[in-house]
Amino acid sequence: MRASVLSDWLAQRLDRGSAQPVYRQLHKLLQQAILSRELPAGARVPSSRLLAAELGIARNTVTQVYEQLVLEGYVTSATGRGTFVADTSPDEIVGATEIGSMQVRKNSDVSGAVLPGGAVATNSQIARVAESLAVAAPGVSTASGPEAVAAAHPQRPTARALSARGARLIGSAGVSKRQGGAFMPGVPDVSRFPARVWTRLHNKYWRSLRPDLLTYAPGGGLALLRHVLADYLRTSRSVRCSPEQIIITTGIHQSIDLAVRLLSDPGDTIWTEDPCYWGVRSVLHVSGLNTRPIAVDSEGLNPSPADFAAPPPRLMLVTPSHQYPLGMVMSLARRRMLLEYARQHQCWIIEDDYDSEFRYGSRPLASLQGLDTAGQVIYVGSFGKTLFPGLRVGYLVAPQALAESFATASAELYREGQLLQQAVLAEFIAEGHFTSHIRKMRALYGQRRQVLLDAVSRRYGDALPAMGGDAGLHVVMQLPEGSDDRAVAEAALARNIVVRPLSGYYSSRERANPGLLIGYACVPDEEIAPAFETLGEAIDTTLPLLA
Structure with missing residues (x-):
């Protein structure tokens, strides 16, 4: 393709008044033309000096674009021979006789593309290519990669259909586009968060610039946070735990996901409260578990004779301190019944203690985990409602025998970080600001x-x-x-x-x-x-x- 033809086509589409830099516009235009195969494989592109002069832009801009295209594999460059469009199409679907598969003879001094057999493309053929480019790309497009190919070939699907599991998740999704305002449930007043204290602690750690806080988290999370959190949970929630049993997560969802992955297999049964939190239900659906909804009454989870007659579940998920969403508290008799049933049938109980700190007129209730003597309760909580949702720090208390496995699995699956945030949170708790x-x-x-x-x-x-x-x-x-x-x-x-x-x-x-x-x-x-x-x-x- 002659420089004048290509430069005219580019000049018509470059928007000099756009906020998008000319460099990025030029890169996207050339990328789109190559991906759509309208700028054929093997075509020689003009020199950076010539194209810059034709477009009236700095040569460095064109040079940078060419270098980027080389790095991305769209063009190849050889000293003394020029820059050529690379063949980016799979061999089995590239037509040998199409103009899109033009090849350049590397030993030829040509200013345009060469057709198979050695014939140089005529000006009219090049013009038709330019005309087709104008149809395929009427303006500057930000699409690249598969999207650009799909734009030139709309009959090709951009992605496969969702899996049955994915479709079920999306079909039952309960997430809201709004995350605040009257009367959004479950969202704290973040405007009252003690930002000055948090900022002071945050700046303290940044000034020290400790490299060990800028890398991946060790299994289970920052040791300091696990220690202060263990003290807090023992005092305020009657949770029986050591620091080694605490696994720092990104919140309730991840804590439950981790417990489900380690303690069950697809097809296993889990008892859930009915009604229950939609987010937890989504986590369970994608895990492949068979959920058995158990009705709740004024005393909490209330299994029927039919529930007890069925094969026992592998897991049970409950919110005993404040049932979500109805709000009742599980009675002591019902708690003891649930713990005994779990002991007899070797079930695991996941206790979701999502907002127990906020009780009005009475002290927060002791945890179900604190009554567990068989080590079959996994206790999960979060700082999302007590501090602010965007903190994305939660925790899981694993049974002593499984603590090391949970820590290893957390590091293996999620590759956690945010140690600086965890250090700030630990000091925030230790100095008494949290309570x-x-x-x-x-x-x-x-x-x-x-x-x-x-x-x-x-x-x-x-x-x-x-x-x-x-x-x-x-x-x-x-x-x-x-x-x-x-x-x-x-x-x-x-x-x-x-x-x-x-x-x-x-x-x-x-x-x-x-x-x-x-x-x-x-x-x-x-x-x-x-x-x-x-x-x-x-x-x-x-x-x-x-x-």
């Missing part, structure tokens, strides 16, 4: 909880009772039987209010009770009542019998 922050936030959330309950009572009285408000960061407002809580949630979202439909937490619609999860922790006091009035409008509009 002080929890005390302040417990008082704040308790006050906001009461403001919300008052707003519910003023508008609906006893018609729509709120439950589960003795702990945590949300309440559940019950709706009349047969109500469409999903429609209410959609109507609320249209008014910029976020609530979650309770029915989405059940294993099936047939077993579901309608209701709304209403979070209050991240909503300023003065905004709660007006926001609830807006939510009330959505409820009354969707469920006119309540109006």
Whole structure:
């Protein structure tokens, strides 16, 4: 291809007023032309001096583009012979007689591509190639790689269809596009986080620039954090553990994923509460486990005679201190029953203790793990609600006999890091800032909880009772039987209010009770009542019998 033809085509598409640098535009244009095979394999590209002069840009810019294309394998370059388009197509699908497979004779002094057999492409052929480029690339494209090929050949799929497991995960996904505002459940007030203290500790470690904090984490996480966390859990949650039993993770999801991977095989059965947290259910679905939903009552997990008659599960997943999402506390009798059943049948219990620090009017309850004498409870927790969700630090307390295996598996599977963050967190806990922050936030959330309950009572009285408000960061407002809580949630979202439909937490619609999860922790006091009035409008509009 002659320089004038190529340069004219490029000049028409380079946007000199764009925020995107000319270097990147030129690189993408040449890359796209090569990938689409409109700039044929074997074609000689103009020298950097000539192309720069034709385009009116710096020669260094063209040189850098050519060097990048060489590194990426799009072109080849030989001193004294020039730069040529590389053949990037698989041999078996490249047509030997197509213009896209033109080959250059390396011993020829040519200014254009050479057809098979030695004939030099004519100006009209080159012009047709340029014309087809104009059709294939009407403007500057940021696509590269497979995307650019797909753009030139739209009949080719860019990716295979999702697996059955992937489709099931996406089809039942409960993640929200909104992560804050009234009334997003489970989100703390991050504006009250003691940022100055955290920044001081963070800067302290950065100034010391310890290399051992900038590498991969050892199995289980930073030793200092494991030690201070063991002290905290023993004191505040009655967890029986040594530092060696604690595995630092990125949160509840990863902790449960690790336990499931080490303690079960695909096809094994796990008992889950019904309803339960959608995120945990997704982790279990992709693991290949057979989930058996167990109904809950006022005392927590309540297995039926049919559940006991079935083959025992390999795992049980429970939230005994504050059932999610309904909020009841598992009774001592039910806890002892569950531990005895697990001991007799060699089951593992995963205890999800996600927000036990926030109880209003009473002290936090002791953990189920603290009652375990057989070493069959895996205790998991997180700092996402006590500090801030973006911290992404959680923990798992493994039984003593399995602690080393859990630490090894964590390092093998997840290759953790964030040691600097863990060091800051460890000192934050050791200096007493963590417990002080929890005390302040417990008082704040308790006050906001009461403001919300008052707003519910003023508008609906006893018609729509709120439950589960003795702990945590949300309440559940019950709706009349047969109500469409999903429609209410959609109507609320249209008014910029976020609530979650309770029915989405059940294993099936047939077993579901309608209701709304209403979070209050991240909503300023003065905004709660007006926001609830807006939510009330959505409820009354969707469920006119309540109006």
